[in-house]
Amino acid sequence: MASLVKQTHHLSLLPTCNATIQSPKQYPSPNIPFKSQFHGSTLTFSIPSSSSSFTPLITKKTSLNPIVAAKVNKGSVPPSFTLKDQDGKNVSLSKFKGKPVVVYFYPADETPGCTKQACAFRDSYEKFKKAGAQVVGISGDDAASHKAFAKKYRLPYTLLSDEDNKVRKEWGVPSDLFGTLPGRQTYVLDKNGVVQLIYNNQFQPEKHIDETLKFLQSL
Numbered sequence: 001m002a003s004l005v006k007q008t009h010h011l012s013l014l015p016t017c018n019a020t021i022q023s024p025k026q027y028p029s030p031n032i033p034f035k036s037q038f039h040g041s042t043l044t045f046s047i048p049s050s051s052s053s054f055t056p057l058i059t060k061k062t063s064l065n066p067i068v069a070a071k072v073n074k075g076s077v078p079p080s081f082t083l084k085d086q087d088g089k090n091v092s093l094s095k096f097k098g099k100p101v102v103v104y105f106y107p108a109d110e111t112p113g114c115t116k117q118a119c120a121f122r123d124s125y126e127k128f129k130k131a132g133a134q135v136v137g138i139s140g141d142d143a144a145s146h147k148a149f150a151k152k153y154r155l156p157y158t159l160l161s162d163e164d165n166k167v168r169k170e171w172g173v174p175s176d177l178f179g180t181l182p183g184r185q186t187y188v189l190d191k192n193g194v195v196q197l198i199y200n201n202q203f204q205p206e207k208h209i210d211e212t213l214k215f216l217q218s219l
Helices: 002-011 112-123 125-130 143-153 166-171 207-218
Strands: 082-085 090-092 101-105 134-139 158-161 185-189 195-200
Touching: 082 143, 101 112, 101 207, 112 125, 112 134, 112 143, 112 207, 125 134, 125 207, 143 158, 185 207, 195 207
Parallel strands: 101 134, 134 158
Antiparallel strands: 082 090, 082 158, 101 185, 185 195
């Protein structure tokens, strides 16, 4: 009983992940029914005509398609990269070869959905370690932003800065909301650097942890 109480107390020391920051980086989270599936299937947006929370700017001659064909597919080896981590050190994708790695692209530090996702990866970090996998988060924020974000929420894994979105573009991460919102997509690479899983879900960020863990634990 004593050990149980101690463990509960330890968990309570972790910072809350309910971000309420109002800043230019806080992307819209409209109440839009959204169906997200594994890459290769259709992603469907359904926007009710009665919705007042989101009004896309669409002209009669505009043909919009929110789906961008990814350049990285299951079974392929993604383009390598070298980016700065939260400490300003260069980190290459090749560093993780020899063990599974979870690479997740997210819109921005300190936004509500991204904070929930980051903390969910943190809370399950030991499970990822047990599965032999490394976790790497990538967004367009600079190293200083990543450092503050990681420190505030005690994130135990690597965050990489893709300031010009070069890696995001090379990997073909699809955008959401007609290209206005950077995509939230997760890749699982095996120990040989081959992509074995691609998962996309913008509005349920914590599902990325569930799906990737389920896959890793099935190996």
